[in-house]
Amino acid sequence: RRLRTCWDNMAFTLYSLIQAAILCVNAVAVLHEERFLTKIGWGVDQSVGGFGDEPGIKVQLMNLVRSVRTVMRVPLIAVNSVCIVLLLLFG
Amino acid sequence: EDLDCHSYNNVGQRGRAAPPAGDSVLFEDTSSAAPAMNNQGYYTPGYNMGGTSNDMQGGAGVNNLFTDPMANAAMMYGSSLANQGKDMVNKEISRFMSVNKLKYFFAVDTRYVLKKLMILMFPYTHQDWEVRYHRDTPLTPRQDVNAPDLYIPTMAFITYILLAGMALGIQKRFSPEVLGLCASTALVWIIIEVLVMLLSLYLLTVHSDLSTFDLIAYSGYKYVGMIFTVLCGLLFGSDGYFVALAWSSCALMFFIVRSLKMKILPSLSSDSMGMGSSAKPQLRLYITVATAVFQPIIIYWLTSHLVR
Numbered sequence: 001r002r003l004r005t006c007w008d009n010m011a012f013t014l015y016s017l018i019q020a021a022i023l024c025v026n027a028v029a030v031l032h033e034e035r036f037l038t039k040i041g042w043g044v045d046q047s048v049g050g051f052g053d054e055p056g057i058k059v060q061l062m063n064l065v066r067s068v069r070t071v072m073r074v075p076l077i078a079v080n081s082v083c084i085v086l087l088l089l090f091g
Numbered sequence: 092e093d094l095d096c097h098s099y100n101n102v103g104q105r106g107r108a109a110p111p112a113g114d115s116v117l118f119e120d121t122s123s124a125a126p127a128m129n130n131q132g133y134y135t136p137g138y139n140m141g142g143t144s145n146d147m148q149g150g151a152g153v154n155n156l157f158t159d160p161m162a163n164a165a166m167m168y169g170s171s172l173a174n175q176g177k178d179m180v181n182k183e184i185s186r187f188m189s190v191n192k193l194k195y196f197f198a199v200d201t202r203y204v205l206k207k208l209m210i211l212m213f214p215y216t217h218q219d220w221e222v223r224y225h226r227d228t229p230l231t232p233r234q235d236v237n238a239p240d241l242y243i244p245t246m247a248f249i250t251y252i253l254l255a256g257m258a259l260g261i262q263k264r265f266s267p268e269v270l271g272l273c274a275s276t277a278l279v280w281i282i283i284e285v286l287v288m289l290l291s292l293y294l295l296t297v298h299s300d301l302s303t304f305d306l307i308a309y310s311g312y313k314y315v316g317m318i319f320t321v322l323c324g325l326l327f328g329s330d331g332y333f334v335a336l337a338w339s340s341c342a343l344m345f346f347i348v349r350s351l352k353m354k355i356l357p358s359l360s361s362d363s364m365g366m367g368s369s370a371k372p373q374l375r376l377y378i379t380v381a382t383a384v385f386q387p388i389i390i391y392w393l394t395s396h397l398v399r
Contacts, residue, residue, distance in 0.1 A: 012279040013272070060294045 022079060028068045029076055037065070196241035196304055198231040206236045207243060211315050212339070214346040220353055229300075237350070241304060244311020248277065251314045254321050258397040261325065277314075280389055284310045291378050292355075299354045309347065313386050316343045317394055324398030332398045340387030347383045355379055 037043045042062050184190065210217050223235045232240040255273045259265040285306045292301065316339030324332030355375050 012276045014275050014279065017279045017282060057294050060296060064293070 019083075022083060025068065025072055025076060026080070028065055029072055031065060031069070033066075033069075037062075192302070192304065193241070195229075195231055196239070196308065198233055199240050199242045200233050203232050203236060203240070204243060207232075207240070208315060210236070211243075211312055211346055212319065212342055214342055214349065217349075220349045222353065239305050239308035239350075241308050241311070244308055244314060247314035247318060248311060251277065251317050251321070254318055255397055258321060258325055262399060277393060280393065281307065281310055284385065284389070288378075288382065295374050295378065297355055297375060297378075301351075301354050309350065312346070313343055313390060316340070316386070317390050320390060321394050321397055324394070329398065332394075336387070336391060336394075340390060343386045343390075344383040347386060348379055351379045351382060 031037055033043065042058075042065070181190075220237055222237045223230050229235075230238060232238045232242075252270060252274045256265060256270045259269055285303065288306050288310070289303065292299065319339050320332060320335045323335030327334075355378060356372060
């Protein structure tokens with residue numbers, strides 16, 4: 001019983017890391033390109049500039065968001081389905 | 092002295108005794124050199140022993156098992172299947188991570204390990220922090236004490252888990268699942284730290300040659316400090332724990348800042364660019380300092396519950 005309380009706030013398992021990663025990637029994948037990102041100035045067509053210069057943080061972030069959305073769209077469907085089934089079965 | 096190590100097939104340089112044939116700087120995987128012979132040699136005694144033991148029971152047919160062409164063919168087929176499986180596994184693994192690159196990190200020797208451990212605990216007297224190259228490839232840890240390696244972090248990680256089990260046992264809070272919990276917690280923190288570092292290096296377009304394994308190595312060096320801290324805490328009580336924590340935190344922070352400064356920050360001597368990139372060196376400095384500051388926090392977080 002004491003074991004639990006000592007470890008409760010810091011005991012990570014690999015499963016909780018996977019869950020956190022899935023949630024984060026889901027959050028990034030949900031950002032819609034034209035309805036949301038361009039409205040706040042984060043669309044990828046607005047990332048022109050800095051030809052010889054190195055791209056800034058914002059451009060890198062936008063590229064990252066766009067590539068995550070493109071790459072992870074299909075695998076996320078599979079991973080989310082598996083996660084839902086597992087949670088329904090095993091709580 | 093001329094170090095000719097362009098093909099990792101270097102034979103001992105520093106006056107070691109004549110190494111055995113094939114002793115290379117990176118140990119080569121010779122297991123695939125003679126598979127057929129090994130398999131043959133392995134199977135033969137088994138069959139012979141089977142033959143002789145069954146002889147006493149009068150099983151005359153078993154004696155001819157080895158000379159039976161059918162069994163021979165089956166054995167050949169089996170060994171070729173095993174080879175195919177091994178090749179396939181190697182191919183799949185090498186798609187995710189290059190095994191050669193991994194071998195580079197484990198090419199250590201005793202002298203390197205001792206020197207590195209001393210530098211980790213007392214980095215203030217070490218003068219030259221530059222990682223030496225030879226024709227564009229970094230030198231292996233055997234030849235360069237500044238090169239990161241994965242042997243020390245791995246061993247330190249395992250030792251830390253064992254030590255945590257022992258510490259919990261001393262406090263009568265031990266159970267086998269706690270060991271697994273401790274291991275996965277530490278592993279998760281390593282993964283988080285490496286991911287955050289990779290993300291920040293990518294966002295700031297730092298074109299350094301820090302690969303993922305380098306980051307894993309640098310973030311695994313803190314386990315040496317953790318072991319030292321936990322040992323002192325166990326031996327000398329709470330006061331010893333905090334003293335050792337302060338000592339290893341300072342040493343580790345110094346070590347990380349000096350090691351990463353070379354790789355992340357642009358060399359200040361060649362300041363030919365001087366464009367509007369004044370924000371860049373600052374941000375890179377922030378990354379280095381943030382990494383360094385993160386170490387004592389995580390050391391405290393992961394060890395404080397062991398020393399109560």
